[in-house]
Amino acid sequence: MSTPRWHTREDSGLRVDRAGRWWHDDEPIEHPNIIEAFNQGLRVNEEGRYELHFGNDWCFVTVEHCAFTVVAVDEGSEERLSVRLSDRTAEWLDLASLTQDDEGVLVAKVKEGKARARFSREAQFQLAERLEEVEGGLVVKVGGKQIPVSLSPKGGEGRGEG
Numbered sequence: 001m002s003t004p005r006w007h008t009r010e011d012s013g014l015r016v017d018r019a020g021r022w023w024h025d026d027e028p029i030e031h032p033n034i035i036e037a038f039n040q041g042l043r044v045n046e047e048g049r050y051e052l053h054f055g056n057d058w059c060f061v062t063v064e065h066c067a068f069t070v071v072a073v074d075e076g077s078e079e080r081l082s083v084r085l086s087d088r089t090a091e092w093l094d095l096a097s098l099t100q101d102d103e104g105v106l107v108a109k110v111k112e113g114k115a116r117a118r119f120s121r122e123a124q125f126q127l128a129e130r131l132e133e134v135e136g137g138l139v140v141k142v143g144g145k146q147i148p149v150s151l152s153p154k155g156g157e158g159r160g161e162g
Helices: 032-041 121-128
Strands: 014-016 022-024 042-044 050-054 057-063 068-075 081-085 090-092 106-110 115-119 131-134 137-142 145-149
Touching (some): 032 050, 081 106, 106 121, 131 145
Parallel strands (some): 014 057, 068 115
Antiparallel strands (some): 050 057, 081 090, 106 115
């Protein structure tokens, strides 16, 4: 019989894996309402650590790769794209921050550059529909503009954030 584990704010047993799935003590969290609440309660603090806020309580969360998932890409203006994130927020996509992780999945900086978000398959397809090769480079078509982007793999992107 194993010794009972005391869950604390510092050691909650909660983590977000590479695919954006929630786990508690190495058991998957599968209830959709809990997943939704956890996604909405996830925050990044000033030190870059991840906290889960639930009502008046909170704890630290381990993040293996990216804390958030880009679930959709929308045209936000003539010059910018907006992304919808797994925490049900939306923000401008920082095209200069786009990279590919070691699996070829797009990753962008979010939350004022304090966190990273991995694109869902659907969001990656939505952005790919706007990509075009021009003079040997890639551009994203936004409104009537073509904005150059570099999607080369970024070293060290496979490491966790939290």
